[in-house]
Amino acid sequence: MVDLSAPISxxxxxxxxxxxxxxxxxxxxxxxxxxxVWTATxxxxxxxxxxxxxxxxxxxxxxxxxxxRHLWLGLGASxxxxxxGFTLGAFxxxxxxxLLGMSRTAERAVGPSFHALRQIALFAWIPLxxxxxxxxxxxxxxxIVLSAFFPAALHTHExxxxxPLHYFEVARVMRFTWWQRVTRLLLPGALPSIFxxxxxxxxTAWIGTVGSEYAMGIGRGIGSFLAEGRxxxxxxxxxxxxxxxxLVGYAINLAxxxxxxxxxxxxxxxx
Amino acid sequence: xxxxxAVQAGEATLIIRGVSKTYRxxxxxxxxLRNIALDIEPGEFVSVVGASGCxxxxxxxxxxxxxxxxxxxxxxxxxxxxxxxxxxxxxxxEPRLFPWLTVEDNVALGLDASGTAPxxxxxxxxxxxxxxxxxxxxxxxxxxxxxxxxxxxxxxxALVNRPEIQLLDEPLGALDSLTRAYLQKELLRIWxxxxxxxxxxxxxxxxAVFLSDKVVVMEPRPGRIGAVIxxxxxxxxxxxxxxxxxxxxxxxxxxxH
Numbered sequence: 001m002v003d004l005s006a007p008i009s010x011x012x013x014x015x016x017x018x019x020x021x022x023x024x025x026x027x028x029x030x031x032x033x034x035x036x037v038w039t040a041t042x043x044x045x046x047x048x049x050x051x052x053x054x055x056x057x058x059x060x061x062x063x064x065x066x067x068x069r070h071l072w073l074g075l076g077a078s079x080x081x082x083x084x085g086f087t088l089g090a091f092x093x094x095x096x097x098x099l100l101g102m103s104r105t106a107e108r109a110v111g112p113s114f115h116a117l118r119q120i121a122l123f124a125w126i127p128l129x130x131x132x133x134x135x136x137x138x139x140x141x142x143x144i145v146l147s148a149f150f151p152a153a154l155h156t157h158e159x160x161x162x163x164p165l166h167y168f169e170v171a172r173v174m175r176f177t178w179w180q181r182v183t184r185l186l187l188p189g190a191l192p193s194i195f196x197x198x199x200x201x202x203x204t205a206w207i208g209t210v211g212s213e214y215a216m217g218i219g220r221g222i223g224s225f226l227a228e229g230r231x232x233x234x235x236x237x238x239x240x241x242x243x244x245x246x247l248v249g250y251a252i253n254l255a256x257x258x259x260x261x262x263x264x265x266x267x268x269x270x271x
Numbered sequence: 272x273x274x275x276x277a278v279q280a281g282e283a284t285l286i287i288r289g290v291s292k293t294y295r296x297x298x299x300x301x302x303x304l305r306n307i308a309l310d311i312e313p314g315e316f317v318s319v320v321g322a323s324g325c326x327x328x329x330x331x332x333x334x335x336x337x338x339x340x341x342x343x344x345x346x347x348x349x350x351x352x353x354x355x356x357x358x359x360x361x362x363x364x365e366p367r368l369f370p371w372l373t374v375e376d377n378v379a380l381g382l383d384a385s386g387t388a389p390x391x392x393x394x395x396x397x398x399x400x401x402x403x404x405x406x407x408x409x410x411x412x413x414x415x416x417x418x419x420x421x422x423x424x425x426x427x428x429a430l431v432n433r434p435e436i437q438l439l440d441e442p443l444g445a446l447d448s449l450t451r452a453y454l455q456k457e458l459l460r461i462w463x464x465x466x467x468x469x470x471x472x473x474x475x476x477x478x479a480v481f482l483s484d485k486v487v488v489m490e491p492r493p494g495r496i497g498a499v500i501x502x503x504x505x506x507x508x509x510x511x512x513x514x515x516x517x518x519x520x521x522x523x524x525x526x527x528h
Contacts, residue, residue, distance in 0.1 A: 169337055170367050173355045175384045184380065188371035266371045268414035 053236040061240050067232070068240065074225040075244060078209050081137070081221065085144025086205035090198055093149040097156025097197070102186060118150045122208065126215050137219060140212040147208030148201040155200065159193025160186055192264055199256040206249055285311040285334070285436060285468065290343035291493075292329055302493035303329050307343070309487060309496065313435070316462055316469045318479035319487045320522065326494025327472040331438050334470065335361045347436070357385060360434035364441040366421035368413040374400065374424050375409040381432040399427040402461060419450035423457070430465065439471040443478065455481055459506060476526070480519050481508055488525040498525045 035055060041047055042054045061068030096114065099106045125146055126139075133139040163185065171185050213223025222241060229237030292304040304326045311317055319327045332338045334345060336355040345352045347359075360381070368377045375396055382392045400406055403423040413421055422442060429437060439458075443451045459482055462469055473479050479486045483502050490497040502518055509515060 166363070166365065166367050167369060169363075170369075170380075172337060173335060173361055174381050175355055175357065176380075177384060180380075180384060184369065184372070184383070188369070191371070266412045266414070268412070 050233075051235050053239055058236050058240050058243065061236055065236075067229070067234060067237055070225055070228075071222075071240060071244065074220050074222045075248075077220040078213065078222040079248075081140060081213075082144060082205050082209040085141050085209065086148045086202055088141075089145035089148030089205060090152040090201045092145070093152025093154075093197070093201065094156045094194060096149075097153040097158075097194075098160070098190075100153070100157045101160025101190065102182075114153065118154070122147055122204075123211065123215075126212070130216060135216045135218050139216055140209070140219075140221075143212040143216075144205050144208045148205040151200040151204055152194075152197045155193045155197025156190060159190030159197070162193070163189035192267065195256070195260040195264065199253065199260065202252045202256065203249060206245075206252060210245055284313060284348060285309075285470075286344070286346040287311075287330075287334075288344045288346065290330075290333065290341055290345060292326070292333065292338075292341045304333075304341070305493040305495045307494075307496060309499070311436075311468060311470065313468055314466050315485070316483045317471070317485055317487060318483040319470065319472045319489060320474070320476055320479050320526065321489030321494070321497075322491050322526065323474075324494075325489040325491035327489055328440055329494065331361065331440050331470065331472055334436070335359055335438055357381075357432050358435045359438065360429035360432060360436070361438040361440065362422070362425050362429045362442045364444050366413070366418075366425040368416075368421055368424055368428070370413045373410050373412055374405060374416070377413070377424060378427045378431055380428060385432065395431055399431045400424075402430065402464070403427045404457065417450075419446050419454060422446065422454065426458075426461070430461070430467075433465075434467065436468045436470065439469060439473075441472055441474060444474060451475075451478075456507075458482060463506070476519055476522050477510060480515060480522065481510060486518075486522055488522060490528065497528060500525070 038052075039055055042052055062071040063069075096110070100111055100114070101107075122143075125143060129139040129142055133142060167185055167189065171181055176184065209221070210223040210226070213219070213221035214227050215223075217224060217227060222244060226238060226241040229235075229241060287307055287309040290304060290307040291302065294301045294303055307330065309317075319330065321327050329338070333341050334352065336352050336359065339353055347356075368374075369380070372380075378399055379392055379396050382395055387395065397406075397409075400409055403426050405420060405423055405427065408416065408420065408424075413424070416424065422445075426442070442458075443454050446454065455478055458469075462482075469482075471479070471482065476486075480502055485499055485501045487499050488497045489495065500518065500522055504512075504514055504518075
């Protein structure tokens with residue numbers, strides 16, 4: 001599970017935007033090497049095992065195989081579930097983060113409970129949630145909401161807390177109204193960190209989606225797809241599921257980096 | 272325009288009377304300023320020089336109103352300063368521009384707080400950006416500016432409310448010597464053009480003599496006024512002239528006390 005407690009620096013996460021072409025190709029070196037070694041191992045007959053499936057069979061699976069075709073519906077169901085859970089979780093998280101960061105009273109009243117709750121490993125929620133909401137979609141959605149909620153809240157709070165005091169002095173000297181303080185100082189100042197929170201929340205929501213589907217077996221989803229593959233000992237199905245998981249995660253990161261990089265253009269080139 | 276006329280008519284006399292400031296460090300009182308007394312006339316350019324830790328920046332923080340916990344009185348037109356006000360502006364040592372706003376929007380911050388009409392806002396912003404020589408950079412973001420340009424934007428931001436008293440806290444301290452000399456001339460021009468009262472804290476004695484009507488020499492631990500030296504030379508001043516050098520050396524002698 002991703003460590004939700006450590007706020008990640010703005011530069012480290014968003015600095016990757018505008019990746020140069022040579023860096024992109026360099027990043028492809030390891031995956032390419034794995035593909036070559038994998039293919040060679042299988043086709044040269046170096047290893048004889050049902051665990052090692054030729055890559056081309058995995059890629060063909062969602063198009064030409066009865067079990068493989070279930071991928072599409074599963075993937076669709078997972079993405080819908082994730083978007084729902086993420087939206088609610090990130091919204092609540094950002095709201096709580098703003099409240100904690102803007103109100104001393106709220107921080108004193110709610111802060112300790114929040115920080116205690118977030119120490120609970122996400123997987124530990126599963127037995128509780130299934131007891132409360134059953135094995136259906138309710139539990140899964142709540143689980144996804146939780147996985148998006150904590151990083152969103154944490155990074156929003158952190159973003160507000162780390163706005164330099166210097167800027168608050170400017171705001172005082174300029175005699176900002178409350179509204180100006182919020183719209184000109186607090187929100188834009190916290191935005192880079194809020195975006196990181198959203199990015200991490202998306203990833204944890206995705207992991208949470210698959211985890212909940214895998215652990216709370218009933219229903220469609222990429223997690224259930226994986227679980228079925230394992231039960232039928234279809235290694236090709238399992239590997240396909242893992243591959244798709246990784247691709248979706250990668251796409252989320254890429255999209256966030258691009259979008260947030262553009263929205264934070266005022267930071268200049270942080271590389 | 273009416274605003275400006277009001278400024279010129281206003282008697283923005285600043286009277287500092289018996290001002291002392293004590294911080295508590297590890298539960299022990301630390302006296303930063305002791306018994307400061309100083310009168311500043313409208314339109315005067317006053318520099319404050321002194322070693323690090325003599326409380327000169329603290330004095331500015333008291334005058335701007337960021338710190339109202341002090342003994343004695345700081346009176347502006349007879350009223351005790353109880354917090355920041357539109358008649359006082361400050362330029363800090365660092366530009367402190369908001370990185371997420373363009374030069375234009377940074378300069379306009381002071382106007383937005385006072386609820387200026389859009390047309391007036393636009394005109395004031397353009398005027399002040401032109402005043403500091405940044406025309407053409409209205410839409411630039413702070414990260415795109417050099418140190419000197421950023422500091423000029425900060426000066427425009429402070430001037431936009433037409434303050435009667437402009438405080439400068441080592442405004443050129445972080446700049447290279449060429450930019451510094453250039454901006455000293457710019458400060459002089461802006462001061463003469465706008466007829467504001469300026470109180471500038473600086474480390475640079477030559478800068479103080481070049482710009483000021485009087486130079487306040489402060490002594491450290493606790494911060495107190497050692498001497499007030501009038502500089503009654505005509506502008507523009509020649510840094511190599513014997514009169515100029517004599518004053519500079521007198522101030523340096525005072526500083527070594």
